[in-house]
Amino acid sequence: MSRRLTPLQAGWRLLSGNPLTLAGAVGAAALCVVAVAAPWIAPYPVGVESLASTLGTTLEPPSLGHLFGTDWHGSDVFSKVIMGTRVTIFIGLVASLLSMVIGVLVGVASGYFGGWIDTVLMRLTDVVLAFPSLLLTILIAASLGSGVTSIFLALTVSGWAGTGRMVRSLVLTLREQEFVLAAVAAGAGAGRIIFHHILPNCLSTLIVLFTLRIGITILSEASLSFLGLGAPSSAPSWGVMVFYGMDHVRQAPWVAIWPASAIAVTVLCFNFLGDGLRDALDPKMRDVL
């Protein structure tokens, strides 16, 4: 009789046995460390005040002095990518989390309670989904003015609806399962059924949705930034750098390629981590791992 693994032990076994998940976890952790310690890691100061010192060396190709080269201001691209980690990761994680939380609340309320609650919430979802998501994000961000708070609001408001729909349909199928019926027959209340039966069974889908959401959020933020509605240029996100770098992509591809690669690596890391987490939290997978 083998001993059962706790989720923590299973998590460790999963990390040590699955190179992709391990890479994802290490990468995500490294990104968070970089985000926190950015000012100490970046070799050059970033911002308008640093321009004077580097004038004359614009669009310099990568070298030992400037690992990722310099942009058309003469700023060090490596330093800007490091500093951009902070704002990009922060906005990506927090805005994704906010829109997931709202989406789950709406989906569960709608799917579990039904009736007029369902009608009202789903019509509201329809309204949000009727707009192209980027257009809605721009609309909200533009009406609120630029700044980090308005980015959060814009990304959250335009992002929850898809999750809400998905969670509602999950809840609708789970609600009809006999084990939920059995919980009702045992006398369990709505809270117990939602938190003990329905949400744990939504978990694998939610994790995958969340990791996908992070990628979408980072890219939407990049689009917003490009339109001047995103993060202030004193602390440019990767998205801002990619879009401005595109102007000189023929002469100096490194200006756009490095922040673009950073976005790609970040999204990949979170996706790998998400896949591994989903397996670790599924009792059926614990024997296989």
Next chain:
Amino acid sequence: MSGVSGKSQGNILDVQDLKIHYPVHAGVFLRKVGEVKAVDGVSFSVKAGETLGLVGESGCGKTTVGKGIMRLINVTSGRVDFTTKAGKTVDLVPLDRGGMRPLRSEIQMIYQDPFSSLNPRWSVGDIISEPLDVHMPGLSAGERADKVAWLLEKVGLRGEQAHRYPHEFSGGQRQRVGIARALATAPRLVLADEPVSALDVSIQAQVINLMQDLQEEFGLSYIFIAHGLSVVEHISHRIAVMYLGNLVEIGPAREVYAEPIHPYTRALISAVPLPDPSLKRPDRQRLQGEVPSPLAKPSGCPFRTRCPQAIASCAEQTPPLVEVSPSRFVACLVVAGAGG
């Protein structure tokens, strides 16, 4: 129809004229265009320590009756009088969710599908102790684990299997887990909704024997819902036969089986396969046609459109259940002369 569900000592459940109708909406404004009469005036009783077999083909409303008694669905009208351990008789129909909760420890259910009835993310121990968590929140972790181990052993599993997950068990073992969950709060009445229909024949017998042993040990009453008579015959003391939302016959199992009176029961029993293929049934009956839609039930007797013995007056009058011999009730104008 006195006696079918009349108040008598020793009944733990009295169902009287239970009706469960569903409105059918259609069109842009969702006007009500009709009604599905899933259960249309069903009355029966269950004595303490007795097993009542409730049989009928798919869609006849037997599961709906079970869920109505459990108040898992809304009941249109009727009474469901349940007698508690304390000897109090309560009508379950007007109760809301909160009013029903304390009574749920005394009425439990075993479900049809051993796969979807256990939460795949919970260990078997947690599944079995869910009713305990709801009804006895004061239990310590140790007492809870002891109780779970004891229950697992009662249903023929091992106590140390409590921390395993449902997917590690076979269908029959999962159904035993479902039975252990139903017994956790020491209920008086257990509704078994086709508990063996998803299992292999050899496992069916084991589970039915287990249910009989548990009935003797704990003095349980069962309502055993099934779609075939062969399963029910072995475990039931009495059999109630349903057709299209109505009871057509109810009586002691052995008598109903040996000498069915209602034409539908006769057809149902002649459809039970015999173990020896060389034996020919002299009175083999085959029913013609399909079950009518419950949306458009025939007038009068619901069975008249397929009945080999139907007469003109069957269309005019819904036959009541009539006592044709002691404790045997049949709803048929022809064979029971009801309403004459």
